Amino acid sequence: MYKKRISALASASVVSLALLATGCSKQEQPTSTEAPAAEQVKEETAAVESNPFFEPWNTPFSAPPFDIIKTEHFLPAFEKAMTMHLEEVDAIANADSVPTFANTVEQLELSGAELSRVAYVFFNLTGTESNDEMQALQREISPKLTRHSNTIQMNEALFKRIKAVHDSRNDSNLKAEQIRLVERLYNEAVRSGANLEGEDREKFAKINERISSLTTEFGQNMLNDSRNFKLVLEEGDLAGMSQSMIDAASASAKAQGIEGKYLITLQRSSVEPFLQFSDRRDLREKAFKGWASRGDNDNEYDNKANVEEIVKLRSERAKLLGYKHHSDYVLSNTMASSPEAAMDLLMKVWTPAVAKAEQEKQWILELMKEQGADHEFAAWDWRYYAEKVRKARFDLDQGEIAQYFELNNMIEAKFYVAKQLFGLTFTERTDIPVYNDVVRVWEVKDASNNPIGLFFGDYYARPTKQSGAWMSAFRTQQKLAGDIKPLIINNMNLNQPADGEPTLMSYSDAVTLFHEFGHALHGLLSNVTYPTLAGTNVSRDWVEFPAQLYEHFIAQPYMLNKFARHYKTNKPMPEALIQRIKDASTFNQGFATIEYTASALVDMAYHKMTEVDSIDVRAFEDKILGDYGKPEEIIMRHRSTHFGHIFAGGYDSAYYAYMWSEILDSDGFNAFVEAGNIFDKETSQKLYDFVFSTGDTLNYEEAYKGFRGRAPTTDALLENRGFKTE
Ligand SMILES: [Zn+2]
Known part of the structure; x- marks a missing residue:
């Protein structure tokens, strides 16, 4: 995971950080949507007088002087820095000069330096050293920052100058990096509605406002409906659960005032192990059904109407901006660049995953037969029996590892x-x-x-x-x-x-x-x-490409042998243990891939509609996935009514991106394998030249080809997931 920038016209350096906090867990991004009322934080005059954010930092590398930064320094620093930033932006926007790259784009890039300095420190600390005071401060500062970036985005004089530089970019002797920068700033502005006029501009603003409140409501419903569910266990209901699971269930019961009992909640960390290990099929069924129907319980927290309205509004907004549909709008500035390319990838993975899942199902049915199970195989049985198959076939002792x-x-x-x-x-x-x-x-x-x-x-x-x-x-x-x-x-x-x-x-x-x-x-x-x-x-x-590529190195036998050494004896890991880790790595990948891809396909289906009528969420999911032949015992990893990634989290029409990055890292690492040396000089030089050093200065497709010598293929991805390739 990496911290995500807010995309904001021009406020480049600044606003890049206002929205820190994207998780790196690959498919799990918790979306917290609580927005309590702002609290007053007193401004201390003394804090203003000796505020390290108003001084140069005389530390090595001008690193933040954490030894003298105090909580009370942030608010005055933010306020002063925002004022300074707006003055800088106004000076650029209202200049009499003919707009040029140097007097407009470069000046914008230089603006807001003070704000960046305080925001980077602040938003790092809210993630790592949070407390009530920091949280109250965050609630006070966040809306101010949003208003601040809106003010800049809506500055028409500024947009006119950016547009002028953009329109003459190919006749201005600009370097490739400069052209890419102008295009990016211009496109971000246009995508934020800067090019719209009159009624359309108002309509656009209204749609955005409405989407913003709907997505907030979606997130809160998701949270509240999850909290609504409680599976309370008695002493006699714990069969199959490990001691640490029992302790955790006991602690959450205690926290909810039901002392002496055991509570399973719909948090993934609670319900998922329960589905894996509980021997009680009746209770697994309850837990599973609760988990699968979050936001879909026809109660006050139901999200079905929100899904429908969000999808409609996104479609309308895309059309206002001149796109065919929301997917076109979202994918226009990605590597995939079109919904067709993303769909093509998803289908390449889907078909072999269905076959692999069928094989996994057969293993489970065999095991059920061996154990004399006298019931049908249902969705709430998959994790449970898969765990038993895993233990039987690839027993791994995590403590030993x-x-x-x-x-x-x-x-x-x-x-x-x-x-x-x-x-x-x-x-x-x-x-x-x-x-x-x-x-x-x-x-x-x-x-x-x-x-x-x-x-x-x-x-x-x-x-x-x-x-x-x-x-x-x-x-x-x-x-x-x-x-x-x-x-x-x-x-x-x-x-x-x-x-x-x-x-x-x-x-x-x-x-x-x-x-x-x-x-x-x-x-x-x-x-x-x-x-x-x-x-x-x-x-x-x-x-995610550079990050996922780097993961491959620790899995190499050379690296394991050199560094995965016993902490007491310094002996390398036994060959057999390495082999078992490797074998287990593709286990249950058919199931995992179907779960993930089913969600990605439904995401694309919602956002590729050019005309949106009424949407019956349950029927919509069934129709889409039925057409693709989804196995009955596997459901979407995130059903629509709790799919926070796409309805509250910024991954709308982009949930495919996790799989996309996986193509790149699998295929990319093979460049080293093919060179016969995991540290091959020529390959690593290209990796530096086209990937690690270049940020966003190159078109992604070109960058990848520069590194790899050709476009990526899905072969390595399919192999790594344990799928047969023809
Ligand atoms: Zn990451």
């Missing part, structure tokens, strides 16, 4: 790969201020020993920190305002061990560590001029 994945070894491993591929070295520095003692900082140098930035590692869970893993920045790279070096951070949520004990992690945590570090390198190696185009400021179906 964790002894080979010690944090310091894995940090060394991820640095080692960066050295082999890009010549980078990492030196730990203890003289740089941090916001929590567990945070570690490394200075990063390139192959010629020149410093290129700082890397912060915040690896441990704590109550003040969001769950999950993500990459973010305190500052992104650029050359416009001087040689600005990036300050990049990775966050994880590993359990902190007792003093003197090693930090051991699961294999999947090790993969996540590599994933986030791939994002980090994308930020650190960025070598562009303009901040809007730097590092991870790229489209959704491109941004």
Whole structure:
């Protein structure tokens, strides 16, 4: 996961950060939509007088001086920085000069530097060092920032100047990177309605406002309807559950005031293990049905009407802007570039996944027969029996595996790969201020020993920190305002061990560590001029590519042998254990792929409609997936009425992007395999030249071809998921 920018005309540097917090868990993005009333936070005069956000930072790399930044500094800093930014923007918009790239676009890129500085620090801390005071402050600041970026977006004089630069871009001796920047700023403005006039402009604004309140309501309904469901278990209902599951269920019951009982909720972390392990088929059925019908219970939290209205409004908005439908609008600035390309990918995966799922079903039916199960096979049985098949065929002891994945070894491993591929070295520095003692900082140098930035590692869970893993920045790279070096951070949520004990992690945590570090390198190696185009400021179906590609390295036998060593004996992982991990990696992938792809297909179906009449959500899902031949025992990973990604989370007509990135990383890593060396020099040079250093300066398709020598194919993806290819 990486932190997502707000796309906003021109406020490039600034607003890039206002909307931090996208999760990196691959298909799970929790959408929090609580919007409590703003609270008053007192402005202290003293805070204004000695506010580090109003001073230069005399730290190494001008890193944030966390030792002197205090909560009360943020509000005055935000207010002053927004005022400064608006003055800068007005000066650009109202200039008498003929609009040029230099006096308009470059000046916009330079504007808002103060706001960036405070916002990057603030939004990182709200994710890692949150408390009531920070949350109240966030509620106060967020609407102010939204208003701020709206003011800039709606500035007609500014848009006129951008349009003038855009319209003459090919006759102005601009470099390719500059043309790409003008096009991006212009397109973002147009997509935000800047080109509309009169009634259309008003209509557009109304639609946006309505969609915004509908998506908020959708998210809140989803949350409330989930909370409505409670499966309360008695002592005698726990068969099959592990002790840690029982403890968790007991704790959530206690938290809800039903002490002495056990509570299963519809949080994925509660209900999913229950469906995997509970021996009680009747209770699994209840849990499953509750889970599958969130937002679809014909009660006050029902989302069916919201789905219908959102889909209609999006279609209308796309037409106002001159697109055929919402999918066209969304995909026009992605790598896929058209709904047809996205659909083509989904179908390539769907067909073999159906065949693989059929095979998995046969294994389950055999096992059910062996165990003398006297019932039909239903959707609430799949996870349960799949777990038994997994244990029988690929028994993996997670405790045994964790002894080979010690944090310091894995940090060394991820640095080692960066050295082999890009010549980078990492030196730990203890003289740089941090916001929590567990945070570690490394200075990063390139192959010629020149410093290129700082890397912060915040690896441990704590109550003040969001769950999950993500990459973010305190500052992104650029050359416009001087040689600005990036300050990049990775966050994880590993359990902190007792003093003197090693930090051991699961294999999947090790993969996540590599994933986030791939994002980090994308930020650190960025070598562009303009901040809007730097590092991870790229489209959704491109941004996960460098991160997912990096994951492949930890899975290589060479790397496991070198770094996955027993924390006590330093012995490498036994060959047989490595093989079992590998074998298990494709297990149940038919099921997982159908779940995911079914959701992606329904997402595309909603947003590809050119005429939207009334939508009967249940019938719509059944019709679409029935036509594609979905196996009955597998349902959508997210049914429409709780599909927060597309109705409350910014992945509308873009849920396919997870699979798209997987094509790129699977096919991309094969470039190293084909070269016969996982650190092949020529391949890694191209990877740097076309992917890691280029941010958003290249067309994605061209960038990929530059790296790979050809367009991507789905062969490697299908193979990695364990699907047969003809
Ligand atoms: Zn990611």
